[in-house]
Amino acid sequence: MTDAREPVTGIEVPIYLNYEFTAGAALARFLASIREGRIMGQRCPGCASVYVPPRGSCSRCGIPTEEEVEVKDTGVIEAFTIVHIPIPGNPIKPPFIAASILLDGTDMACLHLVSEVPTEQVHVGMRVQAVWRPREEWDYTFENIAWFKPAEGA
Amino acid sequence: MRDAAIIGYAQGPQYRYAGAANESELIMPVVRRVMEQVGVGQQDIDFTCSGSCDYLQGAAFAFVEGLSALATVPPIKESHVEMDAAWAVYEALIKIWTGEADLCLVYGFGKSSPGELRTVMALQLDPYYHVPLWPDAISLAALQARAMLDSGAISERDMAEVVARSRANARANPNAQLKGNPGIEELLAEPGFVSPLRRHDCPPITDGASAMIVASADVAARYCKRPAWVRGIDHRMETGILGARDLTRSPSTRIAGEKAGVARGKVDLAELHAPFSHQEIILRRELGLADAVPVNLSGGALAGNTMMAAGLDRIGFVAERIINGKADRGVAHATSGPCLQQNLVAVLEA
Numbered sequence: 001m002t003d004a005r006e007p008v009t010g011i012e013v014p015i016y017l018n019y020e021f022t023a024g025a026a027l028a029r030f031l032a033s034i035r036e037g038r039i040m041g042q043r044c045p046g047c048a049s050v051y052v053p054p055r056g057s058c059s060r061c062g063i064p065t066e067e068e069v070e071v072k073d074t075g076v077i078e079a080f081t082i083v084h085i086p087i088p089g090n091p092i093k094p095p096f097i098a099a100s101i102l103l104d105g106t107d108m109a110c111l112h113l114v115s116e117v118p119t120e121q122v123h124v125g126m127r128v129q130a131v132w133r134p135r136e137e138w139d140y141t142f143e144n145i146a147w148f149k150p151a152e153g154a
Numbered sequence: 155m156r157d158a159a160i161i162g163y164a165q166g167p168q169y170r171y172a173g174a175a176n177e178s179e180l181i182m183p184v185v186r187r188v189m190e191q192v193g194v195g196q197q198d199i200d201f202t203c204s205g206s207c208d209y210l211q212g213a214a215f216a217f218v219e220g221l222s223a224l225a226t227v228p229p230i231k232e233s234h235v236e237m238d239a240a241w242a243v244y245e246a247l248i249k250i251w252t253g254e255a256d257l258c259l260v261y262g263f264g265k266s267s268p269g270e271l272r273t274v275m276a277l278q279l280d281p282y283y284h285v286p287l288w289p290d291a292i293s294l295a296a297l298q299a300r301a302m303l304d305s306g307a308i309s310e311r312d313m314a315e316v317v318a319r320s321r322a323n324a325r326a327n328p329n330a331q332l333k334g335n336p337g338i339e340e341l342l343a344e345p346g347f348v349s350p351l352r353r354h355d356c357p358p359i360t361d362g363a364s365a366m367i368v369a370s371a372d373v374a375a376r377y378c379k380r381p382a383w384v385r386g387i388d389h390r391m392e393t394g395i396l397g398a399r400d401l402t403r404s405p406s407t408r409i410a411g412e413k414a415g416v417a418r419g420k421v422d423l424a425e426l427h428a429p430f431s432h433q434e435i436i437l438r439r440e441l442g443l444a445d446a447v448p449v450n451l452s453g454g455a456l457a458g459n460t461m462m463a464a465g466l467d468r469i470g471f472v473a474e475r476i477i478n479g480k481a482d483r484g485v486a487h488a489t490s491g492p493c494l495q496q497n498l499v500a501v502l503e504a
Binding site: 057 | 173174175176177178179182185186196209211212213219221222223224225226227265267268269270273274276277281282285286288
């Protein structure tokens with residue numbers, strides 16, 4: 001038994017919450033298409049910006065985005081970081097490269113992993129292409145793309 | 155101090171389940187509606203403040219994602235309260251009073267359907283002594299109702315009368331979730347839910363959003379013929395230790411009502427944020443409202459309870475009635491926390 005004079009440094013609070021998360025109408029369409037190996041974004045009717053993943057609205061103009069646009073799985077690294085410390089609960093083992101990738105034909109970068117490249121060679125402006133998991137593993141997730149690698153011929 | 159007024163308000167439909175819609179898909183229509191109603195665009199707004207709680211839908215940073223509903227290029231000045239958006243109104247008023255802003259957009263949204271709301275609400279309690287017991291929101295309200303009944307302050311019939319009036323009034327509110335014309339005996343014949351509460355004594359679970367435009371005296375007249383002037387507003391709160399409170403009373407509401415100046419004139423109507431039927435009776439007494447004062451003509455939170463917007467809705471409905479010329483002076487109340495822990499009272503006048 002703990003000595004009462006010892007300071008209490010923590011307590012367990014056994015509360016558990018279940019949620020049925022909803023992605024949003026636009027993101028649900030994105031997830032349905034990526035299950036088929038296609039990347040669907042949405043174009044803003046005001047400023048023509050293309051968003052991937054789409055959220056159903058343009059955060060520049062504040063108006064709904066409805067036009068669906070299929071984009072390629074190639075793009076350019078806008079920013080990156082090399083993660084050296086493990087993140088609790090994250091199955092990916094460090095070091096790994098997390099990058100902000102602007103897919104060709106889109107106007108807002110998305111986050112993904114970069115691999116198959118020595119870390120010292122990664123740079124802003126680097127052309128990359130998606131490495132898809134085997135088709136039988138595809139599900140309603142952006143993780144159908146395992147990571148991005150340097151674009152062939154770049 | 156500069157005067158400030160509410161010049162526009164819009165409430166979105168209140169749903170039990172808003173389907174796949176995410177926060178920006180819920181917010182965007184109602185923000186656009188209030189802006190069109192007032193005749194302003196985002197570039198005219200010099201301060202935006204929202205109220206929401208990410209725990210409701212279980213999505214981290216949903217309050218940031220919600221900003222996708224706004225035009226944010228060029229960059230906007232923006233703030234957020236992890237509270238009912240009634241407190242976002244308070245923050246907007248401070249911006250106006252201090253000369254930092256002239257035209258403010260306030261919105262509140264809540265998507266409670268993805269989680270187990272009554273359990274989620276346990277997370278707002280004291281983290282060391284209350285949360286480990288996992289007391290859900292309805293059980294705590296039931297404790298309060300039991301204390302009210304045992305003290306002789308109310309009867310179950312009084313509670314049923316609040317519900318019957320709420321349902322009947324809600325028929326005039328196209329966005330209300332629950333409406334009808336139930337008889338008192340019919341309500342009293344319903345089975346118990348969490349004793350002494352019956353289901354109808356509790357608010358429905360609601361997905362929705364509401365928005366409001368608040369303006370300084372300098373610009374209010376430009377956009378609105380009959381602004382709803384905020385003549386007084388105050389908010390107070392009780393201790394977080396439930397056992398230290400007399401749950402049959404709400405001294406915080408009484409003090410806030412006095413400071414806001416409720417008694418300084420005739421009250422044409424009041425909107426009281428009482429998620430549970432017995433709470434309306436507590437609030438009415440603490441605010442000293444005469445029996446003739448119509449309460450919750452909108453149906454109140456018992457007819458639709460969008461978490462983090464239901465308090466904003468109370469202010470909005472009073473403002474709307476003043477703007478439309480249906481009232482000259484009204485009282486709006488918002489609450490937060492278990493058993494009416496925190497209370498805000500505003501007095502609006504034509």
